[in-house]
Amino acid sequence: GEDVEQSLFLSVREGDSSVINCTYTDSSSTYLYWYKQEPGAGLQLLTYIFSNMDMKQDQRLTVLLNKKDKHLSLRIADTQTGDSAIYFCAESPYMDSNYQLIWGAGTKLIIKP
Amino acid sequence: ETGVTQSPTHLIKTRGQQVTLRCSSQSGHNTVSWYQQALGQGPQFIFQYYREEENGRGNFPPRFSGLQFPNYSSELNVNALELDDSALYLCASSSGLKNTGELFFGEGSRLTVL
Numbered sequence: 001g002e003d004v005e006q007s008l009f010l011s012v013r014e015g016d017s018s019v020i021n022c023t024y025t026d027s028s029s030t031y032l033y034w035y036k037q038e039p040g041a042g043l044q045l046l047t048y049i050f051s052n053m054d055m056k057q058d059q060r061l062t063v064l065l066n067k068k069d070k071h072l073s074l075r076i077a078d079t080q081t082g083d084s085a086i087y088f089c090a091e092s093p094y095m096d097s098n099y100q101l102i103w104g105a106g107t108k109l110i111i112k113p
Numbered sequence: 114e115t116g117v118t119q120s121p122t123h124l125i126k127t128r129g130q131q132v133t134l135r136c137s138s139q140s141g142h143n144t145v146s147w148y149q150q151a152l153g154q155g156p157q158f159i160f161q162y163y164r165e166e167e168n169g170r171g172n173f174p175p176r177f178s179g180l181q182f183p184n185y186s187s188e189l190n191v192n193a194l195e196l197d198d199s200a201l202y203l204c205a206s207s208s209g210l211k212n213t214g215e216l217f218f219g220e221g222s223r224l225t226v227l
Binding site for chain 2: 004030031033040041042043044045048088090092094099100101102103104105106
């Protein structure tokens with residue numbers, strides 16, 4: 001069956017790196033995504049990675065993809081208080097559309113001063 | 114460029130009633146997807162509309178129905194409301210079907226069923 005799994009909470013100190021992990025089940029997924037949800041705000045795409053890539057870096061964000069283990073991670077360097085949010089991992093396993101996403105339950109990132 | 118807007122932002126209904134949620138897609142987008150997000154969960158795909166036709170449906174019963182209009186705005190209708198329908202309903206717009214899959218979300222309509 002389709003299932004994307006993430007741990008529910010991650011607590012880090014301000015200035016440290018945060019690493020949020022995700023496992024997915026469908027090896028045919030074309031793209032894998034990280035979305036951010038802040039309180040009272042809509043979901044916002046942070047970054048995505050195409051399935052034939054191993055790594056993607058975008059400023060403070062680094063995405064690592066291990067297709068063999070179906071493991072995706074998001075590293076946020078120099079974590080700031082503004083990074084407090086829920087981070088969702090999602091995959092697009094359907095051939096007909098890249099917009100029918102399967103989502104994890106989200107990881108709440110808590111920043112300690 | 115106008116973003117995705119949804120209405121109403123909050124509403125309360127009772128079991129058995131019907132509800133209509135509305136979504137205006139981002140300018141230039143012809144695809145609208147609807148998701149249900151229960152408290153503490155990730156979004157669950159309900160269905161998607163592309164150029165006014167339903168293009169894909171998740172594991173939701175037929176009492177969840179939708180429409181897309183010629184201006185690409187969309188409605189989600191839920192009949193015979195149940196307590197478990199209480200959730201945040203998210204609309205997302207995008208362009209085409211086979212691009213990068215980036216979805217642009219509205220802030221959602223929070224439905225409470227009593």
